[in-house]
Amino acid sequence: xxxxxxxVRPTEPxxxxxxAHRRGRxxxxxxxxxxxxxxxxxxxxxGLLGITAIPMLISLYLSFTDYSPLIPVTExxxxxxxxxxxxxxxxxxxxxxxxxxxxxxxxxxPLKLAAALGVALLLNxxxxxxxxxxxLFYLPSLLGGSVALAxxxxxxxxxxxxxxxxxxxxxxxxxxxxxxxxxxxxxxxLLAIWQFGAPMVIFLAGLKQVPIELYEAASVDGASAWxxxxxxxxxxxxxxxxxxxxxxxxxxxxGFTSAFVLSNGTGGPxxxxxxYTLRLYNAGFVELNMGYASAMAWVxxxxxxxxxxxxxxxxxxxxxxxxxxxx
Amino acid sequence: MRSKVRLLALIVILAxxxxxxxxMIGTSFKSPEEIASNIGLFPTDxxxxxxxxxxxxxDFVFGRFFLNSAMVAVLTxxxxxxxxxxxxxxxxxxxxxxxxxxxxxxxxxxxxxxxxLIIPQYILFRTLGWVGGDWPYLPLLVPHFLATExxxxxxxxxxxxxxPRELDEAAVIDGASPYGVFRHVVxxxxxxxxxxxxxxxxxxxxxxxxxxxxYLSDLKDYTAPVALTLFIDSxxxxxxxxxxxxSLLSLVPVFLFFIAxxxxxxxxxxxxxxxx
Numbered sequence: 001x002x003x004x005x006x007x008v009r010p011t012e013p014x015x016x017x018x019x020a021h022r023r024g025r026x027x028x029x030x031x032x033x034x035x036x037x038x039x040x041x042x043x044x045x046x047g048l049l050g051i052t053a054i055p056m057l058i059s060l061y062l063s064f065t066d067y068s069p070l071i072p073v074t075e076x077x078x079x080x081x082x083x084x085x086x087x088x089x090x091x092x093x094x095x096x097x098x099x100x101x102x103x104x105x106x107x108x109x110p111l112k113l114a115a116a117l118g119v120a121l122l123l124n125x126x127x128x129x130x131x132x133x134x135x136l137f138y139l140p141s142l143l144g145g146s147v148a149l150a151x152x153x154x155x156x157x158x159x160x161x162x163x164x165x166x167x168x169x170x171x172x173x174x175x176x177x178x179x180x181x182x183x184x185x186x187x188x189x190l191l192a193i194w195q196f197g198a199p200m201v202i203f204l205a206g207l208k209q210v211p212i213e214l215y216e217a218a219s220v221d222g223a224s225a226w227x228x229x230x231x232x233x234x235x236x237x238x239x240x241x242x243x244x245x246x247x248x249x250x251x252x253x254x255g256f257t258s259a260f261v262l263s264n265g266t267g268g269p270x271x272x273x274x275x276y277t278l279r280l281y282n283a284g285f286v287e288l289n290m291g292y293a294s295a296m297a298w299v300x301x302x303x304x305x306x307x308x309x310x311x312x313x314x315x316x317x318x319x320x321x322x323x324x325x326x327x
Numbered sequence: 328m329r330s331k332v333r334l335l336a337l338i339v340i341l342a343x344x345x346x347x348x349x350x351m352i353g354t355s356f357k358s359p360e361e362i363a364s365n366i367g368l369f370p371t372d373x374x375x376x377x378x379x380x381x382x383x384x385x386d387f388v389f390g391r392f393f394l395n396s397a398m399v400a401v402l403t404x405x406x407x408x409x410x411x412x413x414x415x416x417x418x419x420x421x422x423x424x425x426x427x428x429x430x431x432x433x434x435x436x437x438x439x440x441x442x443x444l445i446i447p448q449y450i451l452f453r454t455l456g457w458v459g460g461d462w463p464y465l466p467l468l469v470p471h472f473l474a475t476e477x478x479x480x481x482x483x484x485x486x487x488x489x490x491p492r493e494l495d496e497a498a499v500i501d502g503a504s505p506y507g508v509f510r511h512v513v514x515x516x517x518x519x520x521x522x523x524x525x526x527x528x529x530x531x532x533x534x535x536x537x538x539x540x541x542y543l544s545d546l547k548d549y550t551a552p553v554a555l556t557l558f559i560d561s562x563x564x565x566x567x568x569x570x571x572x573x574s575l576l577s578l579v580p581v582f583l584f585f586i587a588x589x590x591x592x593x594x595x596x597x598x599x600x601x602x603x
Contacts, residue, residue, distance in 0.1 A: 029499075030422075032504065032505065033421055033422055033423055033505055034423045034424055035423075036417075036421060036423070036504070036505035036506065037417045037421040037422070037423025037424075037426060037505075038417075038423065040413045040414065040416050040417035040421065040505075040509070041413075041414055041417040041418070041423075041429065043410045043413055043414065043472065043473050043474050044410065044413070044414035044417075044433075044473065044474035044480065045429075046473050047410070047470060047473025047474050047475040048432065048436070048475075050451075050473070051444075051448065051469075051470045051473055051475045052436060052439070052444065052475060054447075054451075055444050055447035055448050055451055056443070056444065056447065058447040058450065058451070059443070059444070059446055059447040062446070062447065062450075067450075069449075069450070069453065073450070073454075119337070119340060122333055122336060122337050122340075123337065125330070125333065131589075131590075131593075133337060133341065134593060135585075135589045135593060136341055136344075136345065137341065137344060138592070138593055139345075139348075139585060140344060140348075142530060142581055142584075142585055142592070143348070143534075143578055143581060143582075145534050146533075146534040146536075146552065146577070146578065146581070147534075147536050147552035147553075147555045147556060147574075147577075148552070148555060148573075148574035148575070148577045148578050149347075149574075149578070151555060151558065151559065151570060151571075151574050152347055152350070152351045152571070152574060153347065154559070155354075155567060155570075155571070156347055156350065160363070162346075162347075162350045162366075165366035168366075194344065194347070201593050250438055250440070253440070254440050254441075254442060256442070256536070256537050257536045257537065257552075260536070260540075260556075261556065261559065264559050264560070265556075277442045277537075280442060281442075281445075281537075281540075281541075284445070284446050284449075285449075285541060290446050290449075290450070293446050294446050294447070297442065297443040297444075297445075297446060298443070300440065300442065300443060301439075301440065301443045304438075304440055308438055
């Protein structure tokens with residue numbers, strides 16, 4: 001912040017240069033820019049190596065060992081593929097976590113995007129107060145990832161929470177939703193869907209880019225509102241839908257805070273909210289089995305990477321880019 | 328007519344969306360008896376008792392946890408803005424060998440899930456003696472001083488691409504070095520991107536939980552989110568009020584940022600999202 005406030009001093013003009021020296025100067029300038037590039041890049045390079053790349057390689061190595069923080073790294077044993085074998089064949093909790101995470105992503109992400117698109121369409125028609133609405137819908141996206149909100153959510157869907165008070169108005173008898181094996185995961189999904197404001201804002205920006213002439217031409221041809229939506233809005237919006245889909249899917253796979261708080265760190269009741277990252281945390285930092293947790297992390301990385309690649313390759317078939325748009 | 332229906336629909340949806348927040352505020356001011364008996368949104372009798380009870384609930388006052396959170400968030404903001412700006416200038420404005428390669432790597436790390444790295448990073452920081460010492464915040468802060476938050480690097484590269492290149496060229500003709508161009512052209516013009524980065528860094532760090540949970544093990548070092556989880560363990564009726572009061576307090580800074588920078592925040596996700 002302080003850097004941004006530095007005053008601008010005018011640079012001093014350089015003396016004129018004879019043409020003969022030009023070429024030497026250009027080469028020198030290029031070398032200078034080479035050096036400057038790496039000077040400016042050096043913190044990032046250090047971070048890339050020390051904080052990202054080398055730890056990644058270490059965790060790949062650890063995934064073939066029985067490393068635990070209770071013993072020095074040098075005393076851990078190479079156990080080959082045992083961690084992976086255990087994960088896939090001998091750890092029912094692992095598969096449980098996979099199932100919970102995939103269910104979460106498959107249901108919560110489409111619903112969240114549908115809510116975002118629906119409200120964006122309602123908001124898009126020019127009207128007064130749009131920016132106030134937009135801001136208020138966006139607010140949950142800022143607050144929703146916090147522990148504080150997960151705590152509120154947990155209380156709201158508890159036996160004596162606000163949700164049951166609401167149901168009682170209609171004479172419906174509620175239950176402790178967060179402690180019910182059938183309903184705990186939907187409660188968690190609802191918290192994610194509640195934060196539809198961020199993709200909604202991106203949808204709104206996308207809707208503003210759709211040329212109004214297309215709708216006018218369609219109206220002249222007598223197209224219904226539904227046909228306009230299906231044949232103009234959706235195709236024109238497909239790059240934005242795609243962008244939101246990729247972002248929210250990757251985001252959805254990583255949900256940790258809400259699952260941790262709603263289940264008090266256990267992933268319960270009976271593992272029904274055991275998100276993958278929560279299982280990973282428990283394996284590494286509660287059971288202190290870091291070799292095993294590293295194996296889980298690598299499988300997670302490969303799966304998320306594969307899903308991203310698959311999304312991008314299917315995108316070719318349904319994402320429509322107009323000529324002017326570069327991506 | 329149709330626009331009235333639309334407005335009504337929006338108001339109903341908004342009411343549902345904001346309900347949890349309003350309920351949270353109302354409950355924070357209810358006495359324990361009212362929490363049990365009054366199912367209405369607001370207390371009949373506003374009592375601030377939950378706040379003082381929550382504040383003094385643990386061996387350290389809650390203010391200490393807020394201060395810890397604020398310190399981590401402010402230092403993260405400093406680290407992120409400086410380091411990401413430097414990286415973005417190199418990747419966005421300078422021509423140097425292998426630039427395209429490094430840029431591709433940076434894009435690659437954008438989608439890298441942070442959870443994958445937590446275990447080896449933990450081991451690394453522990454080996455360096457940074458975990459569990461007198462000041463256990465280094466593992467939370469150092470990565471941010473090394474521009475590991477690729478999202479912000481990307482955001483600033485996108486922004487800098489919008490600054491006319493002629494300005495650089497003019498400065499170079501005037502004899503400015505790449506450092507001079509950075510100092511006198513790019514830095515002052517990048518202010519909006521710096522502000523966006525600063526605000527998002529603050530809010531994300533303030534809300535962050537995973538890393539703080541991993542690295543902070545001593546009550547005196549706890550940040551607000553980690554301290555809040557202590558309330559969950561004590562599930563008795565009487566602690567709901569104080570728990571809500573402290574949760575509410577912990578959201579106040581984010582809310583203030585929201586009010587002050589609403590436009591910037593909403594526009595920020597657009598510029599970073601799709602278009603430069």
